[in-house]
Amino acid sequence: MNGTRGVVIGYDGSDHSMQALDWAMDEAELRKLPLVVCHAWQWPYGDGDPAARESLRHAAEHVLWHGADCARASSPGLDVRPDLYEGSTTVRLEELSADAGLLVVGSRGLGAVARAVIGSVAAHAVAHAQCPVIVVRGRGPLPRRPREGPIVAGLADDGKADAVLAFACAEASVRGLPLLAVHAWHQPPVAWGGIAFPALDPMAVRDAADTWLAQALRPWREKQPNVMIEARTTQSPAGEALAAVTDATLVVVGSPHGRFGSVAAAMLRHAPCPVAIVR
Missing domain, CATH: 3.40.50.620 (HUPs)
Known part of the structure; x- marks a missing residue:
């Protein structure tokens, strides 16, 4: 992140990550920080077919650029920095958290006990990130209240x-x-x-x-x-x-x-x- 303590968002194109992206854009704008949109992908089949692997990479690029474009369109003055990573999402977010001011992740709703979600992206971020983490729970757009609470x-x-x-x-x-x-x-x-x-x-x-x-x-x-x-x-x-x-x-x-x-x-x-x- 070039020494800049920005806001990092883990983005995978799901409804939950779109909701988290909405919150992360607000944080970056309010704090006047860059927004790092991170998407990680992995090839799960060993050596495999190079053409198929490249196709998967292009699909990952499409997901990432969709999130980055959404952020730019919603916040034209925001410094948006796409981050495409081949490997584990949890590993990359933990790496980025070392230089981040804030990490934002979405969650499909954590289970009845914490151990039920250990291994999920949100659970790993909460336990291991080196900066504060905001977990945006639920799905769909964030509700806009006529008067924000405390x-x-x-x-x-x-x-x-x-x-x-x-x-x-x-x-x-x-x-x-x-x-x-x-x-x-x-x-x-x-x-x-x-x-x-x-x-x-x-x-x-x-x-x-x-x-x-x-x-x-x-x-x-x-x-x-x-x-x-x-x-x-x-x-x-x-x-x-x-x-x-x-x-x-x-x-x-x-x-x-x-x-x-x-x-x-x-x-x-x-x-x-x-x-x-x-x-």
């Missing part, structure tokens, strides 16, 4: 809050949207005589959660004074609390490298909108 950030006291907030605040700023920061808390139980009891006063736990969230948000309120930030703590499980924000434009969560975090997996199954995974 960017929603799921925050945990696990060392990832600043990375999540950096991405979420930037997204809220470029889109001109408010940011809703959600932190889930729970009471750690203790067992006595085979019966579990709350270890702490629930009001004290809630107050501690409120204090932690306020402290986590304080520097970002100063760095991003143009972003309206709302804080919300909840005793509900984090995944349920985030999925309950049905008007969200984007949900942003953190996840460990190399695997799905539990909250990220829940969002990829149930979020009502695209999901950003940040490390």
